[in-house]
Amino acid sequence: MSPILKEFVQLLKKVQLNPPRIGFISNVTGNWITDEQATNPNYWSQHLRQTVRFSDGISQLLEQFTGVFLEVGPGRTLSTFTTQHLDVNAKQQVLTSLPHVKDQQSDVNFLLQTLGRLWLFGVDYRLARILYP
Structure with a gap:
């Protein structure tokens, strides 16, 4: 460079x-x-x-x-690094938006599960309507 x-x-x-x-x-x-x-x-x-x-x-x-960290896009690299920094009693959650390439489930199914988990952690449900109308 x-x-x-x-x-x-x-x-x-x-x-x-x-x-x-x-x-x-x-x-x-x-x-x-x-x-x-x-x-x-x-x-x-x-x-x-x-x-x-x-x-x-x-x-x-x-x-x-304190809240939810969401890795947007394919892969789990950043969410893995973030999880490694979490304290045992951490108040934060770390989620991914898409499945790992080796996971055997659809992207839509995985995304909907993640949206459900976001809702359980208190993230505004209207975000789901933006991502998946």
């Missing part, structure tokens, strides 16, 4: 970068993104070369957030 960093920054300078409306954890720092970082083309080029600080970021979230 190194050879394209300068060109990538120059392209980003042509795009209007705005502060986020919803906060998120930076994979570059492992902390909450700042407005200055989010609007800095050099910050975004760092994503191409720096180590992902997932462990630091998920630790931040686990300290500050």
Whole structure:
């Protein structure tokens, strides 16, 4: 990625970068993104070369957030990493939205089961209507 960093920054300078409306954890720092970082083309080029600080970021979230973590999309990598960080008495739940490739059930069936579990954990049922009308 190194050879394209300068060109990538120059392209980003042509795009209007705005502060986020919803906060998120930076994979570059492992902390909450700042407005200055989010609007800095050099910050975004760092994503191409720096180590992902997932462990630091998920630790931040686990300290500050009680609820359900939902991995959206195929695979279980992030949900597995998140589960590894949970305390035995954790108040958080970790779910996946789609079955593992080796699971022998339909995607729709799995998704509906996950929506049911989200509802059991107190997530607003209207989310299910958005995902599966």
